[in-house]
Amino acid sequence: MRIIVCAKHVFDSTEVRFNEDTKELLTVNVPVKISDYDRNALEAAVALKEAGDDVTVEVIMSGGQAALKTLKEAVAMGADKGYLLEGGWETAFDPMLSMRVLARAIEAIGGADLVLCGLVSEDGYNGLTPPAVAELLGVPYLAPVVNLSADDDTVTATMDLGDVLQTVRAPFPCVLGIDSSMNVPRLPTVLQVMKVKSDRVATLSLEDLGLPATALATEFSTVTLDRLESGAAPRKALIIEGSPEEAVPSLVTALEREGVLA
C-alpha cells in the first residue's frame, strides 16, 4: 500500500499576533511547525505502516526551502520519504490554488492508494483543499476520520458526523481528512530529526509539476486578500477587584444589570 500525506509548514497559530496599527499579522520570531492536524494525519499513516506489511509512507510538504526542517520532522515521525514543494505560491485562503498544486504533486510522484490530509490547516482552517484534491483525482473523500484501518485494496474508516458515527468502506484510491481526536501524534526526538538523511528528502519544483509560478499567481488564483482586521470581539474588559467575598457580589450585580442572570 502506498500512502501519501499532504502536510503544511505553518507558523504556530497560538503565537501569531495581530498588529492593530499596521493591520498585519506578526510572525517575526514566531516558531514554525507542521500544521496541527497534519501531524494527526502523519501519525495515522505511520500507524497503518506499523500495522501492515509492505506499506510505504511519503510526505509532501508545502512551504518551500523554509520548510526543510519541518519536512525532516515529518519524515522522522516514521515516513519513508519526504518531498519539499517549491515555495512562493502558498496561501491560507485559496484552497482551489492549493488543491491544484497538491493534486499535481501527488500525480508527479506516482499517485497513492491513500492520501491522508489533516482535516483543516492551522492558518486557513478551510477544510476545503483535501476534498477538492479528491474531486480533481476523481476519488472518494472520507472525513472527519476518527478511526481507520486498511487491507490490500480497501479502507475502512469511521467518520464523526456530529450526531452519528458513520463507518464506511471504500476501495483504493481514496483521500481522507484526519480529525485531531483520532490519535496523539508522536514527537520525534532531535536525534531522529537529525538522522533523516538527505536521500530521504527530495524537492519538487513547480516547473516539474507543470505549474510555473507566474501561472499560479494569475490564471490559477481564485481569491484575493483585501485586508485584515483584528479578530478579537469587542469586550468591556472590566476587572473586578477585591477578595472573593468583595468581588463576587460586584460580579453578580454587574451580571444582573446586564440581564444575563435568570
Next chain:
Amino acid sequence: MSPRIVVAGYDARGTGAAAAVAREMADSIGGAVDVVVLVPSAIPGTVEAFVEEAGLAGRAERVVAYELPPGHAYSGVTVADALVDAAAGNDVSAVVLADGPFAREAAARTAVRLDGACASMCSTVEAVAGNLVSVTRPAYGGVALAHLTLKASPAVVVLAPGGASAGTATGGAAPAVERKALTVSEVAGRVTVLDETPVVKTCDLEHAKVVVSVGRGFAKPADLEIIDDLVGLLDAEVGCSRPIAEDFKWLAKEHLVGLTGATVTPDLYLALGISGQVQHLAGIKGAKIVAAVNSDGRSPILKNADYALVGDLYKVVPALTEHLRKRKANGGAGG
C-alpha cells in the same frame, strides 16, 4: 438571464439560515434564489413541510427536490451533484451552504466542477459588482479576520458554523417546488456504509443560555465537581477548553468550545481557569457577556472578557455558588 444564488443545507435550520444570506445577496444584484434539497434521506417529512420549517417563503424563488436513487444517501458527492445540476444552464454567481456534515466536501467538489472559488467559515458574504463575492473569515485561528474577494465565479461559500441564524422568516411568496431525479456520480457508489451509531449527546452547548466553561486552571479531574452546584443554580451547560477534552480527556469532546469544538451564543459565558487563546475565543464571539475567573493578572482572557475576576477559582467558585444560592433563596433577580 438574471443571476442566481443556489443554496443547500443539511437540515431545515441550516438551509433557512443559508437561504436568508442568499436572499440578501440576490436582492443586491437583482437575482433569484434556488434551494436544493435531497429526498428522501435528508428530509423526514414532505418537501412542503421542509420548506415551511426552513422558512423559505419569501427567501427562495425555487426549491428543487432531488430524488436520490435507491442505495444512495446524503453525502458530499450527492450534494455536489445536486448543486451542479441546479447550476447548469443558469448564470450562477454564488453557491451558499450552511456548515454541517459533508458541507465542506460538497462545497469543494462543486467549486472544482464549476471552476469557481471557495471559502468556508464565512461570517459575512456579500455580492459585489461583476459577479464577484466578498466574504470575511478568520485567519490563523481567529487572530485576525480576513476580508477576501472571491474572483473566480461562481463563489462557493460555506457559512461560519453556528454563526448564521435563520432569523425570523419574512413571509412572502412560497417558492415553486420542482422534483427531479438525481443523477449520481459514479464515485458516490464506491463508498459503502457499514454502520451508523448515533452519538448520545449529554449536553447542548449550541442552544445554552448560560455556559460555565472549565480550563487548565483545574488541577485534577475530581476538582471539576466544585462547579456542579454553580451549574445547577445557573441552569448552565458545561463547556471546556481543548486540553480538558482532547489532551486530558476529563470531559467528552462534545463539551469542547472553540475553533475545533462548538460555537456558542449564550447570554452568559463564564470561563473558569481558561487563558483565552484565540482558538478558544473563536467559539465564544457570539456570547452576549463573557465573565472570567483567572489567577493570572496578565492572562489574555482579561482583555477578552466583559467582567473578569482576578483570583483563585478554588476560592471564587465556592463564594460565587454560595452567593447565588442565597440570591435564589431571597427570590432571585434584584434580591
